[in-house]
Amino acid sequence: MKIKEEQLEKIQDQQAKINNILNEVGYLESRKHGLLHDLASINQDVEDFKIELEKEYGHININVEDGTYTNVEKEEVLENA
Numbered sequence: 001m002k003i004k005e006e007q008l009e010k011i012q013d014q015q016a017k018i019n020n021i022l023n024e025v026g027y028l029e030s031r032k033h034g035l036l037h038d039l040a041s042i043n044q045d046v047e048d049f050k051i052e053l054e055k056e057y058g059h060i061n062i063n064v065e066d067g068t069y070t071n072v073e074k075e076e077v078l079e080n081a
Contacts (some may be wrong), residue, residue, distance in 0.1 A: 002008075053060070059072040 060069040061072055062069045
């Protein structure tokens with residue numbers, strides 16, 4: 001005994017859609033993983049550069065729009081640490 005042909009086709013179509021979605025989710029998760037690694041690498045570069053700038057200028061706040069900076073008071077530095 002078998003189910004009707006149109007019922008089988010509907011089941012097969014639904015399974016194909018599920019498989020396609022699961023495949024796409026897997027691709028997106030893989031891409032997300034790669035992007036998170038890229039982000040971690042950039043964050044490390046930022047931290048390393050902050051240390052480099054601090055050695056040259058001391059504790060400062062930099063305006064990223066125009067490059068101007070202001071010195072940070074010692075108390076403020078301790079609070080941010």
